[in-house]
Amino acid sequence: MQLSKEEIIQRANAITKNTLMETLQIEMVDFGDDFVIMKMPVNERVYQPDGVLHGGATVALAETTGSFAAELLLDKTKAFVRGIEISANHVKSVRTGHVYAKATFIHKGRTTQLFEIRITDDEDNLVSLCKLTTISLPKNK
Numbered sequence: 024m025q026l027s028k029e030e031i032i033q034r035a036n037a038i039t040k041n042t043l044m045e046t047l048q049i050e051m052v053d054f055g056d057d058f059v060i061m062k063m064p065v066n067e068r069v070y071q072p073d074g075v076l077h078g079g080a081t082v083a084l085a086e087t088t089g090s091f092a093a094e095l096l097l098d099k100t101k102a103f104v105r106g107i108e109i110s111a112n113h114v115k116s117v118r119t120g121h122v123y124a125k126a127t128f129i130h131k132g133r134t135t136q137l138f139e140i141r142i143t144d145d146e147d148n149l150v151s152l153c154k155l156t157t158i159s160l161p162k163n164k
């Protein structure tokens with residue numbers, strides 16, 4: 024049985040209960056053969072003291088999006104995925120609205136994967152550019 028795109032998005036959002044993703048209100052909004060898009064509201068949950076989006080919350084959004092991309096776009100019946108390195112360059116502040124993370128593959132290896140995650144605001148301005156490395160480890164039988 025193959026799930027529809029809407030069912031996959033609904034299931035992805037349902038598994039975030041009682042996690043950091045729920046706390047930050049991160050949700051998947053779209054995916055395709057080579058990308059995943061998630062969004063997060065910019066509000067008091069993700070502010071730093073001066074009322075702008077906290078870089079750590081931005082990185083949490085980026086890692087969540089890249090990890091979901093690895094899970095969706097790789098064969099998870101044989102392996103599980105873990106993030107092993109992330110870097111971020113923050114280039115714009117955001118006070119309100121939403122930020123969107125789009126993860127795409129730079130390298131899709133059998134063991135390691137490299138993603139570019141672009142974080143943009145409601146007007147599609149670049150907020151942060153992140154790079155995430157994940158590793159696929161074999162599931163024990």
